[in-house]
Amino acid sequence: MLLPSLILVVSFLFITHPFSVRTAPGPSPAPSSALGGEWRLLHESIGISAMHMQLLKNNKVVIFDRTDFGPSNISLPNGRCRDDPNDKVLKTDCTAHSILYDVHSNSFRALTVQTDTWCSSGAVLANGTLVQTGGFNDGDHAVRTIAACRGEGCDWVEFPHALRERRWYASNQILPDGRVVIVGGRAQYNYEFYPGDSRSIRLEFLRETKDGYENNLYPFLHLLPDGNLFIFANRQSIVLDYKQDRVVKQFPAITGGDSRNYPSSGSSVLLPLDENINPVAAEVMICGGSSHNAFQLAEKGTFLRAATTCGRLRVTDDQPVWEMEKMPSARVMSDMLLLPNGDVIIINGAGSGAAGWEAGRNPVTTPHIYKPGAPAGRRFTSVAASPRPRMYHSTAILLADGRVLVGGSNPHIYYNFTGVDFPTDLSLESFSPPYLSPEFDPLRPRIVRVSGAVGYNASFTVTFRVAEFLEAGAVSVRIMAPPFNTHSFSMSQRMVVLRGAEVSCLGSEMYAAAALGPSALEIAPPGYYVLFVVHARVPSSGIWIQIQ
Known part of the structure; x- marks a missing residue:
């Protein structure tokens, strides 16, 4: 039973723990010195392309890629190898596909992941353990966990057959009762829970939002203040009472006609919940995306311009309507992160095409910062551009010191560093938003x-x-x-x-x-x-x- 108590564990950022380093650290992070923010290269290569990222409570970041493309550029320690007879490319693989990055020391070491994590999902349990679900091939029914632990023994633990259904391109959300809900995935019109009761629950909404090009994978999930679940897929959204297994509300389609979920990948945030306002209002924001057929046209060499709009929906209103506004640039495959001051940063992505191998063009390297409380027409600010394109399979997370950690980009079936428009990127950068400028x-x-x-x-x-x-x-x-x-x-x-x-x-x-x-x-x-x-x-x- 969950106890209604709040235990505060203070862990100041200048306190560190022993950390076993297998690669030399790159240049030390530095604070921003410009009012437009500042980029800093942390590592030219961490050995893998960062497809997935999670910050843990010990200021370590779990980063991992898929396992089925062949060798990475970092070896497993102590002569270890991964033996996987189900692997499509390399049955015995002595390279790592996951690392643990230490924010304070700017160092990292290899981790061992056995089953294929390609296009998987995750959430952190109440005890700080990352639960990572699904993937491809021998990983599609797997659950993997990694605790916020120390030392060489801190690594992935895997349960290959823990899920009821195949979860590839699914989304997760932590729930008030401590469980994780896992929604959708390719050809999965249902959801299940972890820990669960070995059943999946049908969700016809996911079948209804699947068009001929899908566009409803990685659905956007947000836990609402009443405990129900907001789900957005393609252009439609609902409120799901997952306790009673029923849809309790349906919203108007987002304006504009563009699709917003994978492979027409936009992004979404639940804007800050302010407990000083009674009742607490819940407002969802969705930005970017592309035409419903953008991926198929990209396969034929035509790269449509990405969506230029954001939509805000105050879900808790009696009759919610989408408030639409235009971004400074067209954007697909970007990430939206809440910043500590309540702003939203939109970072990474492309100006045309869609998510998928070789499907994006015109990288957008300039982040936009969005101020939700500013007057309409004055909410967007553009800040310093990154020197590196971050296309398909790139990531970004907020660190506890206020910086944004950015990595990844590999729009190819395998790691490919030459002869392509956007080579595989193994680097790790940080972006210091303007609030980290010494002027403040x-x-x-x-x-x-x-x-x-x-x-x-x-x-x-x-x-x-x-x-x-x-x-x-x-x-x-x-x-x-x-x-x-x-x-x-x-x-x-x-x-x-x-x-x-x-x-x-x-x-x-x-x-x-x-x-x-x-x-x-x-x-x-x-x-x-x-x-x-x-x-x-x-x-x-x-x-x-x-x-x-």
């Missing part, structure tokens, strides 16, 4: 400690230091759930603006913010979150907390 250092809060007996609906205090304090109303306390990122969708991504944040001055640039823990498991499911203090839209570095 006087306004930047620095968390000193978290104190008080804290539980759901109970008060706690965050003590922080700031050089130039503006006003108490400029301070908020927020928690963020780090998501599982792959194929332009960050699964279980969530931000909650906590109630209160009443600020008192302690003297000598020291302040205390009194806040209340989340009101319900449906608002913040049990698990590990990163807590930020935001002052005048400038966030602190985050600290880890556990809600259980």
Whole structure:
């Protein structure tokens, strides 16, 4: 039974743990020095192309690719090899297809994954363990787990036949009861739970949204404040009561006619849930995508311009309607990440084509930052461009220090570094958004400690230091759930603006913010979150907390 208590585990970013390094670290990360943000190359090669990423509570990042393309560019340690008689390319493979990246030391080591993880999904359990589901070939019914552990023994544990159905291109969402719901996949018009009861539940909505080109794979899932599940596929969306196995609401189709899910891959976020507003409103935002037949035309050499629009739907309204607006550029295969100050960054992707091998053209290397609360027409800002195209099979996640970690891009069946428009990219970069610029250092809060007996609906205090304090109303306390990122969708991504944040001055640039823990498991499911203090839209570095 889940206990309604909130246990805060403070893990400051300058504290590190022993970490076994098998490759030399690249250049050290640096803060941004420009108001347009700053890119920094962390590693020219991590040995694999980053198709999937997950930040863990110990500030390690699990990164992995598929296993069925042949050798990678990093060897397994100690002469180990992967023997897989089912592999389509290499039965004995002595290279790694997964790594563990240490954010603090900017180093990484190889991990061993046995079954094929191609186009799989994942979520983090309440205890901080990554549960990774499905894939291709011998991995399509598999569940894999990796804990936020230390040392050489910290590696993947695999259960090859743990799922009821084949899960390839499915999506996951962590639930208030601690289970993970796994929705859809290629030719799967159903969902199941992990841990589950060995059954799958039919969802006709997934069959209805499958057109001749699919476009409903990797459906967008968002947990709503009432505990129900928002599901978006192709152009349609519903609310599913997964406890009663019934659809309780259907929304109008998103405006414009473009498809938004794989392979017409747009992206989606649930905008921050603000507990200072009663009742809490839930608003979904979806950006980018492409025409429903973009992938098939790309196979014939015609690359259609990607979608140029974003849509916002306030799901909790009585009669929701899509509010549409235009992005600064057409975009497909981009990632949308919530930033600590409540903005959304749109990063990676292409300007034409679709997701799939060789199906994208015109890389879009300039990220856009979207301010949800700004007036219409003034919400988008373009920031510094990356020198590297990030096309199909690229990834991006937010780190606890406020940077965005970016990797991947391999639009080829195998690793291909020459003679192609977009060579396989094994590099790892960080992007420091404008709020990390030194110009904002006087306004930047620095968390000193978290104190008080804290539980759901109970008060706690965050003590922080700031050089130039503006006003108490400029301070908020927020928690963020780090998501599982792959194929332009960050699964279980969530931000909650906590109630209160009443600020008192302690003297000598020291302040205390009194806040209340989340009101319900449906608002913040049990698990590990990163807590930020935001002052005048400038966030602190985050600290880890556990809600259980």
